[in-house]
Amino acid sequence: MHPVNQRSRQEKSWTTRRDAKAERLARAARVTKGRVIPTDNIVEALELLLIPGDRVVLEGNNQKQATFLSKALARVDPGKVNRLHMIMSSISRPEHLDIFEKGIAETIDFSYAGPQSLRVAQMLEDGKLKMGDIHTYLELYGRLFVDLIPSVALIAADKADGAGNLYTGPNTEETPVLVEATAFRDGIVIAQVNELVDELPRVDIPGSWIDFIVVADNPYQLEPLFTRDPRHITDIQILMAMMAIRGIYERHQVQSLNHGIGYNTAAIELLLPTYGESLGLRGKICKHWVLNPHPTLIPAIESGWVESVYCFGGEVGMEKYIAARPDVFFTGRDGSLRSNRAFSQVAGQYAVDLFIGSTLQMDRDGNSSTVTAGRLAGFGGAPNMGHDPRGRRHSSPAWLNMMTSDDPLARGRKLVVQMVETFQKANRPVFVESLDALHVGQEAGLATSPVMIYGEDVTHVVTEEGIAYLYRANSLEERRQAIAAIAGVTPIGLEHDSTRTEQLRRDGLIAFPEDLGIRRTDAKRSLLAAKSVEDLVDWSGGLYEPPARFRSW
Amino acid sequence: MHPVNQRSRQEKSWTTRRDAKAERLARAARVTKGRVIPTDNIVEALELLLIPGDRVVLEGNNQKQATFLSKALARVDPGKVNRLHMIMSSISRPEHLDIFEKGIAETIDFSYAGPQSLRVAQMLEDGKLKMGDIHTYLELYGRLFVDLIPSVALIAADKADGAGNLYTGPNTEETPVLVEATAFRDGIVIAQVNELVDELPRVDIPGSWIDFIVVADNPYQLEPLFTRDPRHITDIQILMAMMAIRGIYERHQVQSLNHGIGYNTAAIELLLPTYGESLGLRGKICKHWVLNPHPTLIPAIESGWVESVYCFGGEVGMEKYIAARPDVFFTGRDGSLRSNRAFSQVAGQYAVDLFIGSTLQMDRDGNSSTVTAGRLAGFGGAPNMGHDPRGRRHSSPAWLNMMTSDDPLARGRKLVVQMVETFQKANRPVFVESLDALHVGQEAGLATSPVMIYGEDVTHVVTEEGIAYLYRANSLEERRQAIAAIAGVTPIGLEHDSTRTEQLRRDGLIAFPEDLGIRRTDAKRSLLAAKSVEDLVDWSGGLYEPPARFRSW
Structure with missing residues (x-):
């Protein structure tokens, strides 16, 4: 020894x-x-x-x-x-x-x-x-x-x-x-x-x-957490979804992506077989998905848009539909879905072009949080998928499309999109001077503020006013201007110097619906591939069996 | 329908x-x-x-x-x-x-x-x-x-x-x-x-x-990829390891970490039971490890430094030792190790305070690569662990210690340390004007240059000259100065304006061994807890069975 x-x-x-x-x-x-x-x-x-x-x-x-x-x-x-x-x-x-x-x-x-x-x-x-x-x-x-x-x-x-x-x-x-x-x-x-x-x-x-x-x-x-009834999708959400498809998914050739819970993204899913089809985008965008088995994805699947879906978990009522679509979903020998939250989070972080989420509050720098007064909601998986994973070394067309420099060391970025209406229910502005999260974090004695997505990680913000292409901003000042320009009549939006608007449009820092060839008057519920849960059941050929609370027929 | x-x-x-x-x-x-x-x-x-x-x-x-x-x-x-x-x-x-x-x-x-x-x-x-x-x-x-x-x-x-x-x-x-x-x-x-x-x-x-x-x-x-014979550890590596322990691990209270392959980190492992012990650090730092079962970690384990080791894979010859140490390693009911490269990469990315690696080349901005002329070596897991995972939302003392601002939105950082001698074998400088990776990437037609670790992700660089605390740099210019100050007589080091050295030391941007209370003359092989593979076998009580090529007795 x-x-x-x-x-x-x-x-x-x-x-x-x-x-x-x-x-x-x-x-x-x-x-x-x-x-x-x-x-x-x-x-x-x-x-x-x-x-x-x-x-x-x-x-x-x-x-x-x-x-x-x-x-x-x-x-x-x-x-x-x-x-x-x-x-x-x-x-x-x-x-x-x-x-x-x-x-x-x-x-x-x-x-x-x-x-x-x-x-x-x-x-x-x-x-x-x-x-x-x-x-x-x-x-x-x-x-x-x-x-x-x-x-x-x-x-x-x-x-x-x-x-x-x-x-x-x-x-x-x-x-x-x-x-x-x-x-x-x-x-x-x-x-x-x-x-x-x-x-x-x-x-x-x-x-x-x-x-x-x-x-x-x-x-x-x-819990059927990921079921959204198309009946509740509004014309404004449809307008925003059209902008996202045209101004982000098509423009940057987004082929793999994650969608979370929400009517905004449900609207995108339901517009692919109609509006997306009219743009000739089938087979070109939105082929590979990492998400829960959203019933609102059924029409896109049935229309041949979707090559694969990898799931965090299941969704009540989708069992038979999934079992009948093994070309699209991951299933076992017994025919039923195999989900895996850990690997889905890995895939959602590292292997997809785009994350799109929503928030309750966003500050002028683009930081956002769903933590509001008195509520400590936590993070779930959003920050994991809603940031630029800097360990990534492989490229894809969308990722490369985010490069704004010809420096030999330049690299691409993950697309991190925030999609919000400028006001929430009860006329509460989404764009605010300061996030409630800061106060909640202090009260709770947290070491850092519970920010969901940091502004520096956000590449695009979509509101009913337009899209801010934040990845093109060369400074914090430009980022702020682009956000303010699409923040409507919120406190942040009202700070916007409207004489700068044309310059921002020309520089490609913002785009309005008309810049994307979208007429606001076209944004109608008639564009939705399914307008109700019953429609979704129809699309599925009766395979989708929604829980009782979503049945009204 | x-x-x-x-x-x-x-x-x-x-x-x-x-x-x-x-x-x-x-x-x-x-x-x-x-x-x-x-x-x-x-x-x-x-x-x-x-x-x-x-x-x-x-x-x-x-x-x-x-x-x-x-x-x-x-x-x-x-x-x-x-x-x-x-x-x-x-x-x-x-x-x-x-x-x-x-x-x-x-x-x-x-x-x-x-x-x-x-x-x-x-x-x-x-x-x-x-x-x-x-x-x-x-x-x-x-x-x-x-x-x-x-x-x-x-x-x-x-x-x-x-x-x-x-x-x-x-x-x-x-x-x-x-x-x-x-x-x-x-x-x-x-x-x-x-x-x-x-x-x-x-x-x-x-x-x-x-x-x-x-x-x-x-x-x-x-392959016994992670076996390093302590006989090949040099005095310079011991000096650098002492600096890392004193100037990084102790200073920032690093409790969970990843070590990769290499004599530099093997030296750290072998100094914990000696030099680390003399500093009274047992039970305070280096408790939780994500790494392969390095034989050079045996003395630290036997001395009670290590609470847990989670492994990417196994290591030839370590089977019996691991089976006899289930309090430290993850083992199954059969008593043998359970490794898992996927979950280890997740843990190494998101759940540890520190990644420490080495490289063959580093440029003046701190970008580094192991790709050298004509060799496309790929990345392995280093960039995944060697970056600041910006989706992280939990904190630890070391992570919080990287905060350099009192902005309410400030957050901590993962410690990403590069540990290199200023010159490689054959007198080739590590600090270079331009990475070979740029040229190799172009030749191979890669969409981006094969950079291993980006300078903006590096918090510390350790050389035989000293430590550069890059996380404290407020600008690219400061980062460059700090790197140059510890780059020795390489092309980058020779650019250093030595009149700035004292200011950098006072500002805490660099530290020399003497600033850390380390005498260069103390950096001797006698400090190693094990000086040979035979010593490692001794430490293990005969449980470690090195492959034949590592046996010389």
């Missing part, structure tokens, strides 16, 4: 995690039956398997929810299980926060808190919640392998077999990455399933990664 | 990929035995399963190579199989290029071509190779789900069972992501395995994702 070694080394155990796990499993053996936790024993099992201070991943995607397990966790005795450090990509359900009120959990790391954003902010202010941090999905997944390695994962799947193999069906979402980080560091993985069967349609996660299966009292909750 | 729909819709098949796959499988049935391709039938099987123009992923990680399958592919009849579009994260073996010479393959998308970089450049120039593009690993994986969806995947695993389940052991690397992209789009997955067994130690990839298993004539090739 080397002398240095003798000085430095200590006799120590290198299997503390494995031993702790074995101990927990032994302790829980009296309420489990081998790999199966009987449904009624779940609370007791959690009390035996969890210890105070554990880092626990609770599966709450923005769609699929491990409802049975989250409810059970809220029922454990805080005298036995407490100070948990929760990791939840989405805080979606009341009991996700109840566990903090009850003292079962203490610290939270999360990505998105849409439905619970008001309560999250209040609880932080009241000191009932200790903030780890707010992340995009992808960075949260990354940390699961670095400094947020889970002790326990509580996840949801459709079916399990006796060996613990899991079938997630169309809703694989983020389950694999949560399980992988936990299972391979001697953590405990508990999966709630809707049923236990002899043979699975396919295996989505191998049984040797799973410790316990519990059959839930009710199927896991699943 | 809606009138628009009638106009736009066409009767068409939506199962062309699935049908094509079924046809291929049927055609190959005469040379296969169910799921198994007999070893001797592999060439004929490939001729029946592949069709001209197929997009084929061939597993060539930078460590594990699907050698049997790549050799077989090089033996198919180009009259039957040709114009293949190859996707290889690493071009590592002669036959990877032979298939282009023979007309079997035509187009290439890749990430890294280290050992074959000269030949790649020549073949491109001679028109024998059509370039798709050069990517980082992560963007290549992303495109597998978007516009580079494979028709066929040729991959390597350790063992398979009769149901096609795969065991990859420590060398999981990128196999799961290649298989997932192929299997769920009706592509064909062919796995070479070292043996077919009744029961697997664990399942790494489910059998329902795999079409064919073929037992290879020889175990797949595996």
Whole structure:
């Protein structure tokens, strides 16, 4: 033995995690039956398997929810299980926060808190919640392998077999990455399933990664988050969609892209088979998609626009349609969708030409946020996809089209588009002097302000007034002018010196509908390939089965 | 049916990929035995399963190579199989290029071509190779789900069972992501395995994702790429490592990090238990690692510095050591390492404080490249980890420490460190007027220059002269001065106006060893915790089993 070694080394155990796990499993053996936790024993099992201070991943995607397990966790005795450090990509359900009120959990790391954003902010202010941090999905997944390695994962799947193999069906979402980080560091993985069967349609996660299966009292909750009823699409949204197609997608030859939730992008999807077709763009743009299976994409798929769709998760009602379109969607041998939120975020970050999103507020520099007074909504995946990934080294026509210099070291850019009407509901301006996010961030004691998309990452802003081509701005001053020129009668828009407008148009920094050959009067709902959910069902040949709340016929 | 729909819709098949796959499988049935391709039938099987123009992923990680399958592919009849579009994260073996010479393959998308970089450049120039593009690993994986969806995947695993389940052991690397992209789009997955067994130690990839298993004539090739013999570490590298520990890791409280291949970072690893210990830094810095299982990390692990290591791949000889240290490494139920290149790249991009790399050339602005005259080496993962990921929204002490403004919208930065001696071997300066990459990029007809790390992404440069704190530079001019001040007697260093040196030191833009409390004369090999591979074996208590070429005792 080397002398240095003798000085430095200590006799120590290198299997503390494995031993702790074995101990927990032994302790829980009296309420489990081998790999199966009987449904009624779940609370007791959690009390035996969890210890105070554990880092626990609770599966709450923005769609699929491990409802049975989250409810059970809220029922454990805080005298036995407490100070948990929760990791939840989405805080979606009341009991996700109840566990903090009850003292079962203490610290939270999360990505998105849409439905619970008001309560999250209040609880932080009241000191009932200790903030780890707010992340995009992808960075949260990354940390699961670095400094947020889970002790326990509580996840949801459709079916399990006796060996613990899991079938997630169309809703694989983020389950694999949560399980992988936990299972391979001697953590405990508990999966709630809707049923236990002899043979699975396919295996989505191998049984040797799973410790316990519990059959839930009710199927896991699943939200149709990405369904937009075409009836609510307005003429203004159609005008903006026409501008986006003509002034961005066509101009820059956008072939691969991500669309998020929203009527703006639903309008684009529904204009491709009509307006897009009239421009002769089929087969030239919008061929490869990274997005959830939006029902409003059905007409474009049926019209032959779409070569591939890779999905973050599933969408309620789209199961049969997807299964009948394997040339377009990723499906397994059983015929159903295979989604994967982790790889979709990778693809959405690095492998597509364009991200297009919307926001509630934008400042004069183009910084934007969906965080508004008193609401700490988090980020989800938008910042991950809505920035220029500077590690990218491959090129595409759209990416190269963003180059504004002939410097031999110049490179392209990802297109990051913000599409907003100048005013929100209740006549609240979108373009504002200062983002509410700054104040909310301060109140919540965050280390940095919760900005969704930074202005320097935005290449285009589309409003009902026109398009600002921010990637062409040579200075912050030019960027501001271009934004103000399309900001309408908002505080920022009113600052605009209208004598500069013509110069900005000539320099290609802004374009109005007429500059793009679009007549405002043409922007009518009659242009939509489907005007209602019923139309979407028709387009799908009856394969799309919308949830009851979207049915009116 | 809606009138628009009638106009736009066409009767068409939506199962062309699935049908094509079924046809291929049927055609190959005469040379296969169910799921198994007999070893001797592999060439004929490939001729029946592949069709001209197929997009084929061939597993060539930078460590594990699907050698049997790549050799077989090089033996198919180009009259039957040709114009293949190859996707290889690493071009590592002669036959990877032979298939282009023979007309079997035509187009290439890749990430890294280290050992074959000269030949790649020549073949491109001679028109024998059509370039798709050069990517980082992560963007290549992303495109597998978007516009580079494979028709066929040729991959390597350790063992398979009769149901096609795969065991990859420590060398999981990128196999799961290649298989997932192929299997769920009706592509064909062919796995070479070292043996077919009744029961697997664990399942790494489910059998329902795999079409064919073929037992290879020889175990797949595996390179000990990340083994550095401490005997070759020089005093200068030790000096630079001391500066990095004192002037960067300690100063900015770096807790999570990636180290790549190289003697510079090996020196850092070997100084932690000695120099780092003397500074009282154990438990304060370098706790969470994303890197391959470097043998030179053994002393730091044994001394209690390391809380976790997440691995891109395995390392030959480290298997037993890793299996005995599950508190530190990610391991499966069988006790062996679980690596994953895709998730490691995600973690290395988004979840760590610091990336540290080296380069062959750097220009005055801090842009760097390992592409040198006539060699098109590609990128691997360095640019993915060696940039500031602007989608990041969570903070850490080191990240926040990079903030240089009190603007409410200011954010932190990832630490991107370049560590280079001012001169390479053969007295070639590292700091140069212009990168060879610009010329190579032009010759090869690349759309952008193959720059590895862009100067604007670099926060620190370390040379034997000192550290340049580029993140503190307020202008390109300041960045240039700081670089020149530590560039020694290279062309760039000689441009430095030495009257500015004191000002740069006072402003904290540069630091010399003495500014960090380091005496150059202390930088001696005696500081290394291990001075030879034999020492590393000692540290490991005999668990580390270095390959023969590293044994000299």
